[in-house]
Amino acid sequence: MSEPRVMVVTGTRKGIGRYLAEHYVAQGFRVVGCSRATPDWTLAGYEHFAADVSDEPAVKEMFRQVRRRHGRVDVLLNNAGIASMNHVMLTPLSTVRDVFATNVLGTFLFCREAARLMSADGRGGRIVNFAPVATPLRLEGEAVYAASKAAVESLTRVLARELAPFGITVNAVGPTPVETDLIRSVPKEKMDALIARQAIPRLGEMRDISNVIDFFIREESRFVTGQVLYLGGV
Amino acid sequence: MPASVEEIRRSVAHAIDEYNAAEGTAVPAADDTVLLGGGAAVDSLGLVRLVLTVERRLEDDFGTAVSLTDEKAMSQRHSPFRSVGALVAYAALCLADRP
Numbered sequence: 001m002s003e004p005r006v007m008v009v010t011g012t013r014k015g016i017g018r019y020l021a022e023h024y025v026a027q028g029f030r031v032v033g034c035s036r037a038t039p040d041w042t043l044a045g046y047e048h049f050a051a052d053v054s055d056e057p058a059v060k061e062m063f064r065q066v067r068r069r070h071g072r073v074d075v076l077l078n079n080a081g082i083a084s085m086n087h088v089m090l091t092p093l094s095t096v097r098d099v100f101a102t103n104v105l106g107t108f109l110f111c112r113e114a115a116r117l118m119s120a121d122g123r124g125g126r127i128v129n130f131a132p133v134a135t136p137l138r139l140e141g142e143a144v145y146a147a148s149k150a151a152v153e154s155l156t157r158v159l160a161r162e163l164a165p166f167g168i169t170v171n172a173v174g175p176t177p178v179e180t181d182l183i184r185s186v187p188k189e190k191m192d193a194l195i196a197r198q199a200i201p202r203l204g205e206m207r208d209i210s211n212v213i214d215f216f217i218r219e220e221s222r223f224v225t226g227q228v229l230y231l232g233g234v
Numbered sequence: 235m236p237a238s239v240e241e242i243r244r245s246v247a248h249a250i251d252e253y254n255a256a257e258g259t260a261v262p263a264a265d266d267t268v269l270l271g272g273g274a275a276v277d278s279l280g281l282v283r284l285v286l287t288v289e290r291r292l293e294d295d296f297g298t299a300v301s302l303t304d305e306k307a308m309s310q311r312h313s314p315f316r317s318v319g320a321l322v323a324y325a326a327l328c329l330a331d332r333p
Binding site for chain 2: 060061063064116119120122165
């Protein structure tokens, strides 16, 4: 029997991250997750690291442990993200720093460390970043979040080129709003207006996201890289 | 006890052996082997692969994770990766900085 493939997922304590951990454990992956706090759930085939995704020493130590325990990473899902809903003139710089630390620095650090491990034995791998529709929709009130995710899109497209010689594909899934903690603070009329701009005007579901990831990480998608796939017809 | 420069030089030499075996190359493990720019023994992607191989070898040999990253990585004049000797010196610096 072949060894299980190893997937690293960030932001697994709850919401989409937890769903993805469960979804891919069910597909036979060994899933390694992380979040700042320890989750209140456990799952056979899942192991957790308490780490802030923007904390370089903690991230490096996590990958060091992954290398020692499993010797490989096949897939990375950069799901961890934080949002901020505010008018630009009322947004403190500390919010900008926090959002960019998690969304941009965290994504960069995990891409870098995972790519190092993926390239080690010539096996290559798959990286999927998260670049939600806030960026192409240019949402008012989400300037900082949208800007941080625009950075993730750029990172995705350039890393696709830099990592292609190592057999690593880098793509991004672009979710619409999904019923999670991240959108609970957004006023209903704001959310309705946002959804109305989609070709298919409804909230996204977790399985809409995993469907795109399933496509990006399948063996047959080895020629698909540098793409951002938005859901809902955005 | 911190690793000596000689131990680090041996570790880097082993990494170069591993790199040569994997890539089918014959990069000499001598201090004056040029790794960047004119007359370099590896191309730019080869340099990336070699540095990553050295990182892994250092971690295995000294039991501590080292990141051989640097702002000037691709600068021919100032890069810590411009030659094998510079790489050994830089690795020693990075290992000395470890807690």
